[in-house]
Structures are given as C-alpha cells and as structure tokens.
Amino acid sequence: MKKVSLVHLKPNHKGKVSEIAGGAGLQNRLMSMGLYVGKEITKLSYIGLRGPVVIRIGRSVLALGHGMAAKIIVETE
Amino acid sequence: MIRKIYLIGNPNVGKSVVFSRLTDVHVISSNYPGTTIEFIKGYLSLGDEKIEVVDLPGTYSLEPSSSAEEVAVSLLKEHSKDEIAVVNVIDSTNLERNLLLTLQLVEEGFPTIACLNMCDDAVHRGVHIDTKKLEEILHIPVVSTCAVTGVGIKLLIKRMKETASVSRDKLPHEERWKEIGLIIEQVQHLEHRHHRLREMLEDASVRPLTGFLMAAGVIYTSFKIVRFIGEFIINKITDPFFYGTIQPLLEKLTLHWQEKSFLFHLLIGDLVNGKIDFKQSLGILTTAPYIEFGMVLPYVISFYFVLSLLEDIGYLPRLAILLDNLLHRLGLHGYAIIPVLLGFGCNVPGILSTRVLESKRERFIASTIISIGVPCVPLQAMIIGLLGAFGGFYVGGVYLVLFCIILVLGLILNRVLPGYSPEFLLEIPPYRFPPLTILARKLYFRVKGFLIEAVPIVLIGVLVINILLYLKLFDIMTGVFAPVIHDLFGLPKDAIVALAIGFLRKDVAVGILAPLGLSAKQLFIAVTLLAVSFPCIATFIVLWKELGVKYLIKSTFIMIMISIIVGTLLNFVILR
Numbered sequence: 181m182k183k184v185s186l187v188h189l190k191p192n193h194k195g196k197v198s199e200i201a202g203g204a205g206l207q208n209r210l211m212s213m214g215l216y217v218g219k220e221i222t223k224l225s226y227i228g229l230r231g232p233v234v235i236r237i238g239r240s241v242l243a244l245g246h247g248m249a250a251k252i253i254v255e256t257e
Numbered sequence: 258m259i260r261k262i263y264l265i266g267n268p269n270v271g272k273s274v275v276f277s278r279l280t281d282v283h284v285i286s287s288n289y290p291g292t293t294i295e296f297i298k299g300y301l302s303l304g305d306e307k308i309e310v311v312d313l314p315g316t317y318s319l320e321p322s323s324s325a326e327e328v329a330v331s332l333l334k335e336h337s338k339d340e341i342a343v344v345n346v347i348d349s350t351n352l353e354r355n356l357l358l359t360l361q362l363v364e365e366g367f368p369t370i371a372c373l374n375m376c377d378d379a380v381h382r383g384v385h386i387d388t389k390k391l392e393e394i395l396h397i398p399v400v401s402t403c404a405v406t407g408v409g410i411k412l413l414i415k416r417m418k419e420t421a422s423v424s425r426d427k428l429p430h431e432e433r434w435k436e437i438g439l440i441i442e443q444v445q446h447l448e449h450r451h452h453r454l455r456e457m458l459e460d461a462s463v464r465p466l467t468g469f470l471m472a473a474g475v476i477y478t479s480f481k482i483v484r485f486i487g488e489f490i491i492n493k494i495t496d497p498f499f500y501g502t503i504q505p506l507l508e509k510l511t512l513h514w515q516e517k518s519f520l521f522h523l524l525i526g527d528l529v530n531g532k533i534d535f536k537q538s539l540g541i542l543t544t545a546p547y548i549e550f551g552m553v554l555p556y557v558i559s560f561y562f563v564l565s566l567l568e569d570i571g572y573l574p575r576l577a578i579l580l581d582n583l584l585h586r587l588g589l590h591g592y593a594i595i596p597v598l599l600g601f602g603c604n605v606p607g608i609l610s611t612r613v614l615e616s617k618r619e620r621f622i623a624s625t626i627i628s629i630g631v632p633c634v635p636l637q638a639m640i641i642g643l644l645g646a647f648g649g650f651y652v653g654g655v656y657l658v659l660f661c662i663i664l665v666l667g668l669i670l671n672r673v674l675p676g677y678s679p680e681f682l683l684e685i686p687p688y689r690f691p692p693l694t695i696l697a698r699k700l701y702f703r704v705k706g707f708l709i710e711a712v713p714i715v716l717i718g719v720l721v722i723n724i725l726l727y728l729k730l731f732d733i734m735t736g737v738f739a740p741v742i743h744d745l746f747g748l749p750k751d752a753i754v755a756l757a758i759g760f761l762r763k764d765v766a767v768g769i770l771a772p773l774g775l776s777a778k779q780l781f782i783a784v785t786l787l788a789v790s791f792p793c794i795a796t797f798i799v800l801w802k803e804l805g806v807k808y809l810i811k812s813t814f815i816m817i818m819i820s821i822i823v824g825t826l827l828n829f830v831i832l833r
Contacts, residue, residue, distance in 0.1 A: 191464075205322070211430045212318035213684065214354045219434075225464040231582040232591065232681050234463045239351045239384075241687075243463070243578045245590060245680030 184256060186233050186249040189223045195254030196220050202251045210252075214240060221254065259342045259417065261309050262301065263333055265362070266346035267355050268315030269686050271374045273297075274404035274695075275346050276312035279414070283702050296332055303414065317354075318430075319361045322615075333367070342420045343367045344413070349379035349386060349401070350687065352445055356437045357430070359395065364427045368420035369397050372413055376401040378689065383448030391444045396423045405691050455688055462575040463685065472579050475572060479563045486559035487638070495551040504533055507542060523723050527772070536642075537772040545719040548639070548768050549711055554704075556638040560602055561703045565696055571686040573598065581681045587667025588622045588674065589614070590681035600627040602634050603707070604796040608803055617808075618676040622667060624800055625812045628792040629819060630663035632763075635711065639767035640784050647777040658785055658827070662819060710795070711762070718765040722758060746786065746824040748779055759787045760794055782827045790820040 189195050197219050200207050210216065214237050224234040224241065226249075233249035235242050244252070262279075264272045277283055280299025297312045313329035321327040333343070345362055347355040352373070362369045373379075373386060392399045398416045402409030428436065461467040511525055525533060526540030535547035567573055573595055581591030593614060600607025604627055611623045632640065632655075644651045671678065725731055734757065735742075735750040742753050751773055759766035770783050791797065791813070801809045 208318075208320060208430075209322045209682065211434075212320065212322075212357060213682075214357070214434070216431065216434060224460060225468075227468070227578060227582065228465050229582055230585075231465075232578050234578060234685065238353050240354050241459075241463070241685040243574070243581075243591075243681060243683045243685055245581060245585070245682065248680040248682060 181255055181257065183253050186221075186223065186235065186244065186252045186254060187226065187246065189254055189256055191223050191225050193256055194220060194222050195256040197252060198255045199253040200251060201253065202248070206248070206251070213242065214238060215242065215252075259303075259308055259420075260340040261311065261336055262342045262344060262417065264310065264312045264344045264346055265329060265333065265358070266315060267317055267348065267358060268684065270315065270346050270348040270355065271404050272312055272315065272346045275344070275372060275374060275402065275410070275413075276310065278404050278407055278410045280310050283698065296328055301414070303417070316358065318358055319365065338366055338368065338422060341368065342417050343369045344372050344417070345369050346372045346374050349373045349376045350382055350384055352384075352386060353437055353441050356440065357433060360425075360428070360433050360437065363395060363397060363423055364425045366422045366424070368422050370413070370417055370420050371395065371397055371399045372409075373399060373401045374404055376409070377403045377406070378687075382687075383450045385446040385448065387444045387446070391440070394440055394443065396425075405695055459688055462572070463578055468575070468579050472576055475567070475576075479567065483556070483559045483563050486562060487556040490555035490558065491551065495555060499535055499547055499551050503546075504535075507533055519727065522727055523720065526723070529772075536768070539719065539723065539768065539772060541716060541719055541723070544768055544771075545716050548764050549708075549715050552642045553635045553638045553711070553764050554708075556641075557602075557634050557707050558700070558704055560634050561700055562696075564598065564602060565699045565703070569689065569691045569696060569699075571688050574683055574685045577681075577683060578685070584667075585678055585681075586671065587626070587664070588671030588678045589619055589667070590678060592681060592683055593619070593623050596623055597627060597631055600631040600633070601637075602703075604628055604631065604633050604792055605799050607631065608796065608799050611803070615679050616676065617804075618674055619678065621804060621808050621812070622670050622674070624804060625670070625815060626663050626667060628796055628800060628812065629666065629789050629816055630659045632659065632788045633793075635762065635764035636767065636784075636788060639764050643767060643771060644777070644780055644784060647780070651777055651781055654781060655785055655788070658823070659788060662789060662823065666815070666819065711764075714762050715765055718758065718761045719768075722754070722765070722769065726754075741821070745821065745828065746782055747828040748783055749773055749775070752779075752783055755783065756786060756790060760791050760797075762793050763787055782824060785827060786820055786824050789823055790816060792816075 183198060197215065197217050200210060200217060215221070219237060222236045224236055226233050230246040232243045232245050235244070264276055266272050276297065276299065279301045282297070282299035296314065299310050299312070300307045301310050311332065313332060314326065316326040316329045319330055321330045343362055345359050347359065359369070359371055371391070373388065379386065388399045388401055398419045400409055400413045400416055402413055404410065462471050507525065511521065524540050524542045526538035526543055529537050533543050535543055535551065538544050577591035577594050580594050584591055584593050593611070595613070596607045596610045599610050607627045608624045611620045614620050614623060640655055641652055644655065731754045735753050738753040739750045742748050743750055752770065755766045755769040758769055766787055767784060770780065775783060792800070800812060804812065
C-alpha cells in the first residue's frame with residue numbers, strides 16, 4: 181500500500197480516498213458529489229500539462245482540475 | 258392541498274424534460290449539467306385545478322455551491338411545507354449519487370415524490386431498480402419514468418397527491434452515504450455487461466491522445482455540416498425563391514414608380530445597374546427580408562441543428578475537459594467553453610449561461626470575451642456571404658484574428674484582475690441519443706426565438722437607416738469620425754454608419770457595408786471591427802443586467818481600446 185495524489189495515481193488503477201487536503205467548502209462540494217474519505221475510485225485519465233484528472237466513482241464520471249486533484253490523496257496497491 | 262409543485266434533482270437528470278411533459282411549456286434541455294440556470298414556471302392541470310410547477314436548476318445537495326444552486330434551494334423554502342409537493346427527479350442509471358439529495362429532502366420534511374427518470378436507459382445499461390422496495394425504505398411514493406418518451410408521467414401526476422411529510426432523523430453527510438450504500442444493496446441489481454461501443458467511445462473521448470483526435474474530428478465535421486446545410490438551404494431553397502419569385506414580382510409592381518421617390522427609396526431602395534440587388538439595394542422589401550431569410554436564417558437553422566445534436570449527445574462536457582488547460586490560462590476553466598459555444602449562436606444566451614461559472618471574476622472575463630471575440634450566427638453568415646466572395650482565405654483570417662484577440666485579452670485579464678481562476682469540477686454525463694422529435698422541437702423553438710427577436714428589429718432598422726440616409730443626417734457623424742475611420746482604419750467615411758448601426762444588429766450593419774464597394778482588405782477590417790466593437794443592443798442590456806454598471810463600463814472601455822488597436826494594426830501592419 182502506498183499513498184499518492186490523484187494526479188500521480190496511474191490511469192486505470194483503483195484507489196481508496198484517504199485524505200482531502202482542502203477547506204471545508206471543497207470537502208462539502210466533493211462530498212455532495214459522492215467523493216469522500218473512504219470511497220473507492222478508479223482513475224480514467226489525466227489530460228497532461230496540468231490539465232484535469234478524470235475518475236470514476238460508482239456509476240459517475242467526474243473531472244477535477246489539476247489543483248483539486250493534487251489535494252486528493254488515495255491509497256493504492 | 259398542493260398549491261405548488263417543485264421539480265428538484267441533481268444536475269442533468271432530465272428535470273426540464275419532465276417539466277415540459279407536465280406543463281406543455283417548452284424549455285431548452287441538453288445533456289450537460291447546468292442547462293437550466295434560472296427557475297422556470299408553468300402550470301399543470303390536476304382535476305379542475307391549475308397548479309403552478311417550478312423547474313429548479315440542478316443541485317447536488319441542499320447546501321448550495323453556485324449561484325444557480327442557491328436559486329434552487331432558496332425557492333424551495335419560500336412556501337410552507339404542507340402547501341407544496343416536491344418532485345425529486347432522479348437519474349435511474351446513477352441512483353446512488355442521486356439519493357443524497359433525496360434523503361436530505363425527506364429528512365427536512367419536504368413532501369416528496371421520487372421520479373426515477375431515464376428508466377429505459379437504465380435497462381439498456383443493465384441497471385435494475387426495485388421501486389417497491391425503495392418506497393418501503395424511504396416511505397415516499399416512487400415512480401419510474403422516461404420523460405423523453407412520456408412513459409410514467411401519468412402515474413407520476415396521479416401519485417402526486419400521496420406526498421406527505423415523513424419524519425426521518427437528520428444525518429451528517431458521511432452517515433448518509435453509508436445509509437445510501439445499504440439502500441443500494443437492497444434495491445439495485447446490476448447485470449454484468451461487457452464494454453460496448455458506446456462505453457468505449459465515452460472513455461476514449463476523455464483520454465489525452467484519443468480525446469484530442471476525436472475533438473478535432475468532431476469540430477471539423479461540425480463546421481462542415483453547418484456549412485453544408487446552410488449552403489444547401491441558400492442554393493436550393495431561399496435564393497431560387499428570392500431571385501425566381503420575389504424579384505420578378507417586385508419588378509412588376511414597381512414598374513411605374515418613380516425611382517427617386519421617397520416611397521421607392523424606402524421600400525425598394527437603390528437599383529444597381531437598373532435592377533434590384535438584394536444584397537445592396539437596402540429597401541424594406543428587398544435587402545431587409547433577404548438579409549434575415551436569405552442569408553442569416555439558413556445558418557441559424559444549420560448551426561442550431563449541429564449545436565443541439567452535440568448538446569443532447571453529451572459531447573460538450575468532454576470538450577470542456579480537453580480545453581481546461583488552455584482556458585485556465587485565460588482565467589477561466591474548461592466549463593467556460595459551453596457559454597462560448599452558445600455565444601457563437603447568439604451572444605445573449607452565451608452570456609446568460611456564464612451563470613454556471615462560480616466567481617464574478619470568471620463571469621466578467623467570459624462575458625467580455627464572448628461579446629468581443631465571439632461572432633454570433635447573423636454576423637458570421639454575413640461575413641461568409643460578403644467576404645466569402647473574395648475567397649475562404651479572408652473568412653478564415655477573420656476567425657484567426659478573433660481567436661488571437663480572445664487569447665491575448667484572456668491572458669491580460671487573468672494577469673491584471675485580482676483573484677484567481679477556480680478549479681474545474683464537473684460531472685461527465687454518458688452519451689445519450691434522444692429521439693429525433695426532441696431534437697426537432699428544440700431546433701424549432703430556437704429558430705422561432707431567433708425570428709421573433711430579429712425580424713422586427715431588422716425591418717425597423719432598415720426603415721430608420723433609410724430615413725436618416727434620405728435626410729442625410731449621417732453626414733454629421735461621418736464628418737466627426739472621419740479621422741479615426743479613414744486615417745486609422747483606412748475605411749471610407751461612410752463605414753461609420755455601419756459600425757454605428759452594428760449597435761442595433763450586426764447583420765443589418767454588414768448589409769450597409771455591401772453597397773460601399775469596399776476592397777477585400779477594407780471589408781476584412783470593417784467586419785472584424787464590427788465583431789470586436791460594441792455588441793448589439795440586446796447583448797449590451799444583458800451585460801448590464803448580469804454584470805452591473807461598473808463591470809459594463811470596464812467591458813465597454815476594453816471594447817473601444819481593442820477596436821482602435823486592432824483596426825489600426827490590421828490597416829498598417831498585418832494587411833499592409
């Protein structure tokens with residue numbers, strides 16, 4: 181097990197959210213969209229050059245800006 | 258006793274389609290979050306009564322995070338709970354995420370009915386939901402619907418009376434998600450499916466390499482289709498009609514009129530080589546209808562056809578992901594591409610839809626960029642119609658200049674304005690293929706909206722211009738502005754009339770340029786200036802309403818500066 185940010189998680193790999201290093205506003209916003217500590221996600225892609233990261237949570241697909249993705253830490257194999 | 262019905266749900270679950278079904282009021286719906294930015298009202302006949310139905314902007318929870326979400330939540334709390342019914346529209350293909358809002362609504366004591374929409378799509382994707390079980394767990398009525406075809410809507414209306422306040426403990430979000438997990442286990446059954454073509458295309462469009470290739474393909478094809486349909490309508494329908502039917506008719510009618518009479522001047526305008534020229538005569542019966550129906554309308558139809566198709570399929574949010582990078586440097590984020598694309602149709606809906614952006618700073622940048630660098634369909638149709646005669650090279654040049662203006666302006670605004678550009682966070686919808694009838698309806702309403710707005714202004718505009726020209730009142734203005742227009746921009750003095758009229762409508766303005774006999778270079782400069790200078794009056798009013806006077810003045814100042822700089826640069830440096 182190692183901890184990496186969503187930016188560094190490899191595409192097509194799974195991870196479990198272990199920390200969201202943002203303010204309460206961001207935490208609440210992500211929480212209401214179904215992304216919270218303990219949730220399992222799959223990374224679909226990273227556009228590159230500080231572009232967005234795309235992940236799958238359950239049946240939703242979510243795109244997050246680079247800065248936001250860097251704040252989300254996941255545990256992975 | 259229900260006095261008001263609210264439709265609430267996550268973004269992009271089809272609330273507006275349900276609303277149209279309930280009330281017969283047409284509203285624009287698309288396959289991306291945030292199509293509805295303001296609440297919309299209509300009426301539902303229930304027995305002998307007429308009940309007001311309100312379609313709210315989408316929200317993920319009852320704690321709002323954007324101005325559109327705030328609208329939804331504050332309206333919901335306007336009436337006492339025993340007088341309303343809340344229809345919670347849910348995307349059946351994604352029950353889990355939708356249930357957070359449902360639980361919140363029930364916990365807050367809103368009399369709620371759950372509407373499991375898009376049930377046909379859920380079945381296609383192998384998602385089966387036990388609605389009876391869900392009803393037992395939540396203690397609220399649950400109805401499956403497919404709003405685009407109308408399935409289940411009658412039952413939804415019938416069961417609306419069963420809504421009542423239910424008591425349920427209020428939970429923090431973490432606990433709610435745990436509970437939702439348990440509910441899902443009981444009511445949802447997923448059939449295992451292999452990846453099919455649709456899912457493969459969905460994934461490919463958000464990966465870097467395949468994504469950009471697909472985007473290039475989609476954009477190129479869209480341009481081609483817009484041009485093909487537009488030209489087809491012009492060459493096969495409108496031109497034969499104007500030149501084959503209208504022209505002989507007008508010539509017969511006016512055979513005995515005096516060419517120099519005032520009435521002739523107003524209705525027919527000036528003859529070119531003794532004949533009516535629809536592009537140049539500038540009469541109420543000649544150029545006015547030809548501009549709107551013969552030049553602009555064909556492209557309005559073809560543009561909105563392609564845009565509506567892309568909207569409904571759900572491609573646009575994917576484009577937003579790919580462009581986030583670039584737009585971030587302009588102080589925006591990827592989602593700003595949607596207001597910009599809408600702005601290519603008409604700047605007004607484009608600027609209105611900047612409400613999906615979070616901060617005032619972003620909205621100011623996006624609105625300013627749209628009103629300066631994004632030409633609307635009427636203007637584009639005229640650019641193609643007039644400048645296209647000199648070759649596609651010039652038309653492409655105008656777009657290139659506008660694109661460069663957007664880039665430079667965005668980079669500067671992002672540097673100069675205090676604040677930062679917020680992060681992109683967007684749910685990406687699956688591809689959907691709604692029935693063609695829905696697409697046709699949407700196209701019909703958009704074209705009708707265009708005609709209602711454009712036709713009276715064009716007729717009045719041409720009338721007023723003709724009277725002013727006849728009385729030679731423009732001469733004062735041309736005298737004052739001659740130094741700028743002639744010495745800086747290299748245009749004939751009379752071109753100022755066109756630029757001034759551009760404030761009324763851009764297509765009328767280009768119509769005035771036509772008889773001036775401009776060279777390719779002059780026409781290039783004139784249409785570019787028309788695009789970047791003042792927006793038309795409708796856009797101006799929307800800018801004022803949306804941004805306030807202070808920002809409007811800033812925006813206007815930027816427009817004037819850019820017009821002068823770009824006009825001069827084009828004249829002396831680039832096109833020398």
